[in-house]
Ligand SMILES: Nc1ncnc2c1ncn2[C@@H]1O[C@H](COP(=O)(O)OP(=O)(O)OP(=O)(O)O)[C@@H](O)[C@H]1O
């Protein structure tokens with residue numbers, strides 16, 4: 001499977017851990033997708049529309065023979081299967097799947113933008129990604145992604161909820 005992609009997962013309704021787990025199982029059960037790595041799970045203060053419950057957020061790395069739009073359609077199907085309804089913009093959801101990166105592609109269509117347009121402003125996206133690849137760079141950016149953390153005010157709102165291994169990702173942003 002030739003393409004490497006990173007996907008962000010978020011949930012702030014009902015059995016949040018169950019929705020994240022189910023989403024990973026459904027992605028892995030797709031014959032053209034292999035889940036290669038997962039981050040820890042973080043509990044995060046809501047960003048954007050703030051009058052809602054806390055999120056669980058994480059990111060995963062996949063290999064896929066699907067194209068970017070096929071991967072997006074698969075993600076949208078899984079969101080629907082797991083009860084996602086689109087009501088308030090940036091509002092509560094059982095499951096959100098965002099494609100962050102797809103190989104080294106830059107894509108800008110009505111349906112799909114890659115890299116995800118808000119990813120470098122969101123500590124709840126960057127911290128899980130850096131856990132999987134501390135030196136990750138974006139195809140449309142000269143600096144490594146970790147440099148973006150320096151200018152983000154909401155890092156305190158992102159706390160480890162279920163640690164995957166012993167590495168302390170927060171050490172990356174100390175000093
Ligand atoms: N990289 C991407 N990953 C997922 N969806 C995308 C992407 N780029 C564009 N979209 C489009 O965004 C649409 C709306 O997504 P959604 O309602 O989940 O937004 P959101 O998660 O609430 O907000 P945000 O995009 O700020 O995370 C999707 O139907 C999809 O067509």
Ligand SMILES: Nc1nc2c(c(=O)[nH]1)N=C(CO)CN2
Nearest residue numbers: 010044045046047048055090
């Ligand atoms: N903490 C947090 N805040 C959010 C999230 C999210 O996943 N986590 N998703 C949003 C819309 O995509 C809007 N705000």
